[in-house]
Amino acid sequence: MPELPEVETIVNDLKPVMKGLVFREILISNRNSVVGGAEGFDAVKGRKIVEVFRRGKFINMRFDNDYILTIHLRMSGRLILEKIAEHLKHERARLVFDKAIIYFCDTRKFGRIWLNKKTEFEKNTGIAKLGIEPLSKEFTLKKFLELVSGRKGILKNFLLDQSVIAGIGNIYADESCFHAKVRPNRRLESLNKKELEKLFSGIKKALQQGVKNRGTSISDFIDAKGKKGTNQELLYVYGRKDEKCLICGQNLTKIKAAGRTTIFCKKCQK
C-alpha cells in the first residue's frame, strides 16, 4: 500500500497526537507482526515519545530513553488512531499509551513492528541500507546524476531500489517516468542528460504531489484518522490501464517491468 507520500501523511497525522504520550503496553494478535514479541517492550513501559519521524517507507517513534519503535506497513498495513469499527479489521497489534491507542491493522500480514535501542535500530530494521531521501535538500540534480552513473539495467528497477533512493514504489515510479517522458522499461544507461534531468524533477514532482494530496487511495490506503487521500484523482498513468492518456488521448499501455505492473503512454514516453 504505502509509499513515501502515504507514509509521510501518516507520520504527519501521528506527530501532534503522539508526542508526549506515555507507553503502557503492546497487545499482539499476530505474533509474526512484532519482531521479538511483546517481552522487549518492557524497556519502554512508562517512557514518553519524544519524536516521530519517517525514513524511506519506515515510521519511527523515539522514546525518552533512546529506544526506537519502528513500523513498516509493507503492502496492506495501516496505523489507525480513531476507533472506527470498519477500519479496525485485521488488527495485528495494538500500542496502548496513556492517552491514545494506535491500532496496527494489516490484511496481508507483511507489515512489521520492531523495538530497538537507538544505536541498533537502523541495522536491525533494514533502515541502514536505505539510500537518499528524495525530498531532502541533499537530493540535488548533481547527486542524482552521481547515483545514476556507473549503474545500468531497467530504469524501473533503479527507481524501486530502496538502497539508491528511499521511498519510491510502483505508483510513483510510473508517475515519475511519465513526467520525464521516458518509458519505465528503458535501460538506465540509455537515458541522455536531458532525460535524466526531467526524471530528477519528475521524481520530486510526483512525490510532492502525493504528499500535498495526502496520499493515493487506490485500494487500501487510509490515513491515521481513517480518511482517504485524493492523489488517485491526479495520477497520469498508474491504475489507468485501458484509459486514455490525459495529454495526448492515446490508450495507455500495460507491461511488466521489474516484475511489476507498469503503465505508460507509448506516444508521450520514449
Add this chain to the structure above:
DNA sequence: GACAATGTTACAGT
C-alpha cells in the same frame, strides 16, 4: 479456479 495487488527479500541463474 486463476490472477493480481501501493513491498521486500532470498535465491538461482546469467
Add this chain to the structure above:
DNA sequence: CACTGTAACATTGT
C-alpha cells in the same frame, strides 16, 4: 560483483 527473474510471505477481491 552486478543485474534479472521468480518464488515466497498471506489474504482479499475480481
